Amino acid sequence: MKKVRKTSLALMLIVTMVLVAACSGNAKNSDGGAAGDPITIALSPWPGWYMWYLVEEKGFFEKHDVNVKLEFFPVYSDSLQAIAAGKVDANSQTLSDSLAPLSKGIGLKAVLVNDNSFGGDAIVSKPDINSIKDLKGKTVATELGTVDHLLLLTALAENGMDEKDIKFVNMTVNDAGPAFISGNTDASVLWEPFQTTAVKEGKGKVLYSSKETPGLIPDLLVFRESVVEKRPEDVQKIVDAWFDALAWYEDNQEEAIKLLADKAETTPEDFKLGLDSIKLFGVDDNIKAFEKGEDYTSLSYTGKKTADFLYNLDMVDKLDSVDELFDPSFINKRAGK
Numbered sequence: 618m619k620k621v622r623k624t625s626l627a628l629m630l631i632v633t634m635v636l637v638a639a640c641s642g643n644a645k646n647s648d649g650g651a652a653g654d655p656i657t658i659a660l661s662p663w664p665g666w667y668m669w670y671l672v673e674e675k676g677f678f679e680k681h682d683v684n685v686k687l688e689f690f691p692v693y694s695d696s697l698q699a700i701a702a703g704k705v706d707a708n709s710q711t712l713s714d715s716l717a718p719l720s721k722g723i724g725l726k727a728v729l730v731n732d733n734s735f736g737g738d739a740i741v742s743k744p745d746i747n748s749i750k751d752l753k754g755k756t757v758a759t760e761l762g763t764v765d766h767l768l769l770l771t772a773l774a775e776n777g778m779d780e781k782d783i784k785f786v787n788m789t790v791n792d793a794g795p796a797f798i799s800g801n802t803d804a805s806v807l808w809e810p811f812q813t814t815a816v817k818e819g820k821g822k823v824l825y826s827s828k829e830t831p832g833l834i835p836d837l838l839v840f841r842e843s844v845v846e847k848r849p850e851d852v853q854k855i856v857d858a859w860f861d862a863l864a865w866y867e868d869n870q871e872e873a874i875k876l877l878a879d880k881a882e883t884t885p886e887d888f889k890l891g892l893d894s895i896k897l898f899g900v901d902d903n904i905k906a907f908e909k910g911e912d913y914t915s916l917s918y919t920g921k922k923t924a925d926f927l928y929n930l931d932m933v934d935k936l937d938s939v940d941e942l943f944d945p946s947f948i949n950k951r952a953g954k
Contacts, residue, residue: 655686656844656851659700659708661693662881664891665732665836666709670880671873672862680861683854700725700841707840707855712916713764713923715839719942720924720934724842726944729856730898730906730916734808734834737894738765739826740772741797741815742804749776749825752804758786758793759806762932764834765790767923769806771833772825797821809894810887832913835906836895845944856947860900900952907945916943 650656660666669687672678678685688705690696700708701718709731718725746752749772759765773779788796794811796802798819807815815821827834838859845852866873871885878888898906906916913919920939927933 652848652851653684655684656707656848656855657686657688657705658838658855659688659690659696659705661690661696661709663693663709663836664877664881664888665895665897667877667881667888668731668859668862668866668897669709670877671866672858674876675862675865677858677861677865678855681854681858683851683858685855685858700839703841706844707838710837710839711764712835712837712920713767713927715837715942716920716924716927716936716939717933719939720936725839725942726842726845727837727839727916727942728845728852728944728947729838729859730903731836731838731859732895732897733832733836734764734827735831735894735896736823736826736828737812737891738768738806738808738834739812740769740804740806740824741812741819741821742824744820744822746803746824749773750778752824753778753782754784755803756784756786756801757804757806758788758796758802760789760793761787762927762930764923765806765808767926768825768827768830768833770926771830809891813890830913831896832906832915832919835916835919839942849947853947853950857951860951863897863899866897900948903948904945904952904954907943907948 658669660669673685673687688699690699696705696708697710697714699705700710701723712727715725715727740749740757742752746755752773757769759769770780773782786796786802788805790807790811793802793805794807794815797805797807797815804824805815812823816823840852874885874889874892878885881888896902905914909915909917911918913922917940920942921936924933924936924939928935
């Protein structure tokens with residue numbers, strides 16, 4: 618199963634700037650339409666986001682009397698363009714990819730954490746490298762500005778190191794995996810399925826993964842702010858439908874995985890591997906994520922750290938706070954708060 622939710626943030630900044638100009642001109646923006654009109658949710662290839670098909674196929678949108686149209690984007694960056702331009706009402710996207718639009722004044726609201734990467738992103742190294750400190754002076758490849766670049770810098774910082782201590786190579790995951798397999802890098806930072814392929818074919822090992830940084834790589838449901846303001850009842854129904862589908866999944870995993878594997882055009886076995894590399898977020902997980910905190914389990918903390926990371930790479934404007942992105946009211950209502 619191909620995972621392509623991550624994109625070059627440098628490219629996205631350029632795209633966003635173009636779209637801001639388009640949005641202020643003659644482009645027709647989505648405002649959610651009138652009550653009863655379909656709300657369009659975009660999604661891309663990523664295990665946690667395929668779960669929206671379970672919500673749809675098992676009738677949970679219908680149960681909550683909300684009209685939803687799922688729009689699939691095989692290329693993740695296209696979905697980011699679509700929500701920035703107002704062509705869809707909501708998108709499934711990473712926290713990091715929500716920050717460039719935020720810094721450019723595009724009104725977005727994250728209302729739900731779908732999942733966190735939980736081992737799906739990792740530093741894969743040669744067998745004789747036994748610790749992050751052993752990477753000193755070694756060649757390490759990943760793509761500049763991506764969440765995997767952030768994962769690498771986080772691992773280095775935890776060990777009293779920074780990028781100057783390694784030989785960093787800016788390389789897309791499509792190239793970084795084969796480069797590791799061919800022996801041209803000592804380590805590469807990869808996501809699935811490239812990660813598993815590199816371990817098997819490159820005789821490597823996982824040195825450090827997103828399991829060790831809970832909350833660093835959250836995947837969100839993000840609405841255009843105008844939709845949240847105009848149709849809050851329908852946003853609530855969508856959030857409620859998501860959690861009902863998660864409950865059904867827990868009781869019917871074999872059937873659910875087969876359904877989702879069909880949507881992803883892969884085998885149930887391979888789709889299960891993808892699901893094993895993420896942590897799906899229930900209500901309690903969401904409540905904790907939306908609370909203020911001093912570690913990566915807090916969206917506010919993670920968002921600010923990520924914004925600073927991107928600012929230092931000249932990929933976003935300065936953001937003193939990212940809290941305006943988050944709207945926990947729908948989670949809180951679901952929890953009875």
